[in-house]
Amino acid sequence: ALVTTKEMFEKALKSDFAVGAFNVNNMEIIQGIVEAAAEEKAPLILQVSAGARKYAKPAYLMKLVEAAILDTGLDICLHLDHGEDFEICKKCVDDGFTSVMIDGSKHPFEENIRLTKEVVEYAHAHGVVVEAELGKLAGVEDNIKVDQKAATYTDPEEAAEFVERTGVDSLAIAIGTSHGAYKFSGDPSLDFERLKKIHEMIPNTPLVLHGASTVLPEFVDKCNAYGGSIPGAKGVPEDMITEAAKHGICKVNIDTDLRLAMTAEVRKYLQENPSDFDPRKYLGPARDAIKAMVQHKIKNVLKASGQ
Numbered sequence: 001a002l003v004t005t006k007e008m009f010e011k012a013l014k015s016d017f018a019v020g021a022f023n024v025n026n027m028e029i030i031q032g033i034v035e036a037a038a039e040e041k042a043p044l045i046l047q048v049s050a051g052a053r054k055y056a057k058p059a060y061l062m063k064l065v066e067a068a069i070l071d072t073g074l075d076i077c078l079h080l081d082h083g084e085d086f087e088i089c090k091k092c093v094d095d096g097f098t099s100v101m102i103d104g105s106k107h108p109f110e111e112n113i114r115l116t117k118e119v120v121e122y123a124h125a126h127g128v129v130v131e132a133e134l135g136k137l138a139g140v141e142d143n144i145k146v147d148q149k150a151a152t153y154t155d156p157e158e159a160a161e162f163v164e165r166t167g168v169d170s171l172a173i174a175i176g177t178s179h180g181a182y183k184f185s186g187d188p189s190l191d192f193e194r195l196k197k198i199h200e201m202i203p204n205t206p207l208v209l210h211g212a213s214t215v216l217p218e219f220v221d222k223c224n225a226y227g228g229s230i231p232g233a234k235g236v237p238e239d240m241i242t243e244a245a246k247h248g249i250c251k252v253n254i255d256t257d258l259r260l261a262m263t264a265e266v267r268k269y270l271q272e273n274p275s276d277f278d279p280r281k282y283l284g285p286a287r288d289a290i291k292a293m294v295q296h297k298i299k300n301v302l303k304a305s306g307q
């Protein structure tokens with residue numbers, strides 16, 4: 001069935017595992033992710049960005065997720081990722097999403113609170129949970145370039161006030177991650193002291209880690225070996241993600257690692273099979289690559305198998 005994150009986060013908060021939140025844009029990506037979660041018997045969040053809604057159209061995504069539930073009997077949370085305003089959050093609540101993110105992190109504190117409260121009120125009235133964000137990820141955040149220095153990590157005291165005043169169900173925090181494949185100029189590092197402080201201040205609030213892809217060298221190399229060009233791509237070491245899940249992180253957002261796994265597979269297939277032109281011949285292996293990546297994340301990083 002379609003479920004909220006309530007139950008899965010309650011468990012994750014008390015344990016050392018975290019729930020994977022994987023971005024979806026088409027049928028093969030959804031199928032690969034869902035097959036992996038079914039095989040690992042793991043809790044699952046499928047998340048849809050505004051870009052995914054535009055690319056695939058809401059009706060297709062909703063029906064594909066319903067089909068996945070029909071096909072597997074899995075409990076799945078369908079989540080709006082990075083909702084920019086009240087309107088898109090309302091639209092997704094009305095469409096049957098069970099969770100929405102209102103990303104007010106680019107606004108001043110008081111405006112973020114106002115906007116988040118407005119979404120919490122509407123979502124809770126419809127049995128939907130809300131994720132908000134406090135603090136700015138480094139890198140490109142909300143289409144504005146936020147360089148490392150200006151990137152303001154989440155303040156633990158502010159986080160406590162924010163949660164108290166908004167009634168939000170989970171909080172995305174900034175402790176050094178950023179979106180995409182180029183996360184660190186120097187050595188990868190997360191501010192674990194800050195994470196522990198935040199978790200201490202709001203021990204009952206599930207925390208969310210955005211920009212959590214590892215950008216595994218194996219897949220960067222594979223992309224580059226078959227016509228790609230993404231030199232210097234770098235992400236968060238997987239052991240840091242596993243560690244973060246022990247200190248309040250209950251939801252881990254992963255998109256880039258799926259994109260790299262899928263793209264590497266398609267590049268390889270097309271280069272090795274120049275006479276093929278049946279899309280199933282490369283979208284099938286792409287789907288398998290998604291499944292393998294998600295199984296790896298669930299089993300070895302999130303420790304969410306059988307949870």
Ligand SMILES: O=C(COP(=O)(O)O)N(O)CCCCOP(=O)(O)O
Nearest residue numbers: 049051180210211212213253255256
């Ligand atoms: O935190 C993350 C993922 O972080 P990652 O890049 O480390 O995987 N996310 O929230 C996923 C962002 C997806 C953006 O989608 P569009 O291109 O459609 O806007």
Ligand SMILES: [Ca+2]
Nearest residue numbers: 103105106133
């Ligand atoms: Ca943001």
Ligand code: NA
Nearest residue numbers: 012015017245
């Ligand atoms: Na946890």
Ligand SMILES: [Zn+2]
Nearest residue numbers: 179210211253
């Ligand atoms: Zn994000």
